[in-house]
Amino acid sequence: MITPPSLQKGDTVAILATARKNLDDNLGPAITWLRSLGLEVVIGKTIGLDHYQLAGTDAERAADFQAAMDNPNIKMIWCVRGGYGSVRMIDLLDFTQFLKNPKWVVGFSDVTVLHSHLNTLGVQSIHGIMPVNAKASAAAKESLRQALFGETLEYHLPCDALNRTGTATGQLVGGNLSILYSLFGSPSAIDCTDKILFLEDLDEYLYHIDRMLMNLKRNGCLESLKGIVVGSMTKMHDNEIPWGKNALEIIEDITKNYNIPVVYNFPAGHIADNRALIFGRTVTLEVTETESHVVFHP
Numbered sequence: 001m002i003t004p005p006s007l008q009k010g011d012t013v014a015i016l017a018t019a020r021k022n023l024d025d026n027l028g029p030a031i032t033w034l035r036s037l038g039l040e041v042v043i044g045k046t047i048g049l050d051h052y053q054l055a056g057t058d059a060e061r062a063a064d065f066q067a068a069m070d071n072p073n074i075k076m077i078w079c080v081r082g083g084y085g086s087v088r089m090i091d092l093l094d095f096t097q098f099l100k101n102p103k104w105v106v107g108f109s110d111v112t113v114l115h116s117h118l119n120t121l122g123v124q125s126i127h128g129i130m131p132v133n134a135k136a137s138a139a140a141k142e143s144l145r146q147a148l149f150g151e152t153l154e155y156h157l158p159c160d161a162l163n164r165t166g167t168a169t170g171q172l173v174g175g176n177l178s179i180l181y182s183l184f185g186s187p188s189a190i191d192c193t194d195k196i197l198f199l200e201d202l203d204e205y206l207y208h209i210d211r212m213l214m215n216l217k218r219n220g221c222l223e224s225l226k227g228i229v230v231g232s233m234t235k236m237h238d239n240e241i242p243w244g245k246n247a248l249e250i251i252e253d254i255t256k257n258y259n260i261p262v263v264y265n266f267p268a269g270h271i272a273d274n275r276a277l278i279f280g281r282t283v284t285l286e287v288t289e290t291e292s293h294v295v296f297h298p
Contacts, residue, residue, distance in 0.1 A: 001122055001123065001124050001171065001280040001281070002099070002102050002122055002123045002124065003102075003124050003281075004075075004102040004103050004104045004123070004124065005075065005102075005103075006148065006149050006150030007037075007039065007075055007076060007104070007148045007149050007150075008075075008149075009037070009038030009039070010038060010039075010040065011039055011040065011075040011076070012039070012040040012041070012042055012073050012074050012075060012076075013034055013039050013040070013041050013042070013074070013075070013076045013077075013078055014041075014042050014043075014044055014068040014071075014074045014076070014077050014078065015027060015030065015031075015041065015042070015043055015044060015047065015078050015080055015131050016043075016044025016045075016046050016047065016061075016064050016065060016068060016077065016078075016079065016080060017044065017046040017047060017049070017055030017056070017061060017064070017079070017080045017081065018046075018055075018061055018065055018079050018085065018086040018089060018107075018110070018111065018113075018114065019054065019055065019061075019079075019081065019082055019083045019084055019085030019086045019110045019111075020053055020054065020055065020081055020082065020083025020084065020085060020110075021049060021050050021051070021053065021054055021055040021056075022047055022048070022055060022080045022081055022132065023048060023050060026131075026132055026134070027043070027047070027080070027131050027132075029134050030078075030131035030132075030134075031131075033141065037145060037149075039076075042074065044064045044065075044067075044068060045060070045063075045064045045067075046060060046061050046064040047080060053083065053084070053085070054085045054088075055080075055085070058085075058088045058089045058092060059089075059092065061085065061088075061089045062089040062092035062093055065077070065089065065093060066092075066093055066094065069093070069095070069097065069098040069103070070097045070098070072101055074103060075103050075104070076103055076104040076105075076106060076148065077103060077104070077105045077106065078106045078107065078130065078131055079105070079106065079107030079111045079114070079130055080130060080131045080132060081130055081131070081132045082107065082108065082109030082110035082111060082130070082176075083109075083110055084110055085110065086110050086111060086113035086114055087110075087113045087179075087182070087183075087188075090113055090114070090117055090188060095121055098123075099121065099123070102123050104125065104126055104148060105118060105125045105126070106125070106126045106128050106130070106144070106148075107127075107128070107130050108127045108128060108129075108130065108175065108176070108200075108268075108269070108270075108274065109175075109176050109179075109202070109270065110176070110179060111127075111130075111175075112127075112174075112175030112176040112179035112180060112183075113179055113183065113188060115127060115173075115175050115279050116173075116175065116179070116180065116183055116188045116189065116190050117187075117188040118279075118280070119173055119190055119279060119280050120187065120188060120189070120190070120191075122280075123280065124278055124279060124280035124281055125278075125279050125280065126144065126147050126148070126276055126277070126278055126279070127174075127175055127198070127268065127276065127277040127278075127279055128140070128143070128144040128147065128274065128275075128276035128277070129141065129144055129274050129276075133272075133274065135272050136272055136273075136274060137272045137273040137274075139267075139273055139275065140267075140272065140273055140274045140275055140276070143275040143276040144276040146276070147276040147278055152296075153276065153278065153296040154293065154294065154295040154296060155266075155267075155275065155292075155293070155294045155295075156291060156292070156293055157263065157265075157266065157267075157291060157292040157293075157294070158291055158292075159288070159289060159290050159291055159292065160263065160264040160265050160292075162248055162249070162252050162262075162264045163261075163262060163263055163264055163287050163292060164255075164256075164260070164261055164262040164287065165261060165287045165288055165289060166227070166259070166260060166261030166287055167261060167284070167285065167286045167287070168196060168226040168227035168260060168261050168284070168285050169226070169282065169283070169284045169285075169297075170194050170195050170196045170225075170226040170227065170282065170283070170285075171194070171195050171196065171280060171281070171282055171283075172195070172196050172198060172229075172277060172278065172279055172280070172281055172282075172283045172296075173190045173192070173195045173196070173197060173198070173279055173280070174190070174197045174198035174199055174229075174279070175198065175199075175200070175279070176200060176201055176202075177199045177200065177201040177204075177209070177212050177213075178201055178204060178208075178212065180199075180212075180216070181212040181215055181216070184215065184216075184219055184221075192216075192220070192221035192222070192224045192225055193224045194224065194225075194226055195224075195225055195226065196225065196226055196227040196228070196229060196283055196285055197221070197225050197227070197228050197229070198228075198229045198230075198231060198266070198268070198277060198279075199228065199229070199230050199231065199251070200230075200231035200232050200233065200234075200268060200269030200270065201233055201234070201247070201269070201270075202232075202233075202234045202235055202269070202270040203234070203235045203236075203237070204233075204236060204237065204247075205236070205237045205238065205239065205243075206236055206237065206238050206239075206243040206245065206246065206247060206250065207239065207243050209233070209236070209247050209250050209251075210243065210245075210250050210254070213250065213251060213254045213255075214254065217254060222254070222255060222258060223258060225258070225260055226260060226285075227260050227261045227262065227263075227285040228251075228255060228260065228261075228262045228263075229262075229263050229266050229285065229294065230248065230251055230262065230263065230264045230265070230266060231265075231266045231267070231268040231269035231271075232265075232267075232268065232269030232270055232271045233246075233247035233248060233269075234269060234270040234271060235270075248264050248265070251264075252264075261285050261286070261287040262287070263285065263287050263292040263294070266294070278296055281296050281297065282296075282297040283295060283296050283297065284297070
């Protein structure tokens with residue numbers, strides 16, 4: 001996997017939109033934080049564009065992203081928010097120059113489209129907070145700083161009752177379950193073979209979670225994994241006739257026959273404490289009866 005260069009003081013970060021529109025004047029805290037790290041900031045042309053739910057047309061969002069990818073002075077692309085829409089522009093992008101001069105692409109939720117596509121191209125990316133996440137925890141911000149500046153990144157977590165013990169080493173992939181599910185069968189679908197899979201989701205019905213995981217199972221993804229890291233499953237819904245399990249219990253039930261380590265309630269996803277994860281990086285996952293470790297290799 002290609003690792004984009006670590007950021008240095010004086011580098012430039014582009015903030016732009018790939019999906020839902022961002023019309024509010026809400027980027028002040030993010031810009032202040034970036035400048036406190038010694039970074040320069042440019043605002044993409046898609047910030048402020050209004051095309052129904054989206055930040056401009058597909059062509060406009062693709063052109064803004066393309067310009068940031070091809071600009072050698074920009075060292076990081078920070079997607080302003082998620083929502084929906086990145087998949088509508090992904091096939092309009094040309095990654096030729098990006099592969100010659102890679103840079104960090106950062107975001108989560110709908111940005112899973114970009115993470116997954118970049119993984120198929122052999123480039124690492126960062127699942128982490130976005131500029132609109134003003135309520136992000138100090139730990140989440142610090143973890144993103146560590147990832148961007150090439151510092152050691154590792155997590156030590158308390159034991160969860162659902163955890164499955166074991167140790168595994170593999171490349172970390174994944175992101176938002178709904179997006180991963182939607183990408184299977186496309187050129188942007190991840191290869192799960194010998195990977196450690198991270199999952200999170202938001203605002204889904206519980207039976208949808210079951211349906212999407214059954215798709216991953218029937219696609220052969222789950223049986224080929226070395227381990228699973230489950231982040232937040234936030235604001236889940238149930239029907240009048242209950243499904244009978246919560247989101248974590250659904251995951252546990254569908255994965256229980258695989259002899260791999262699984263850690264639950266990892267602090268990442270649609271929560272304030274959304275810790276950074278480097279997708280495409282080799283990690284060691286160690287789950288014991290007392291705690292869990294997730295260690296990113298250099």
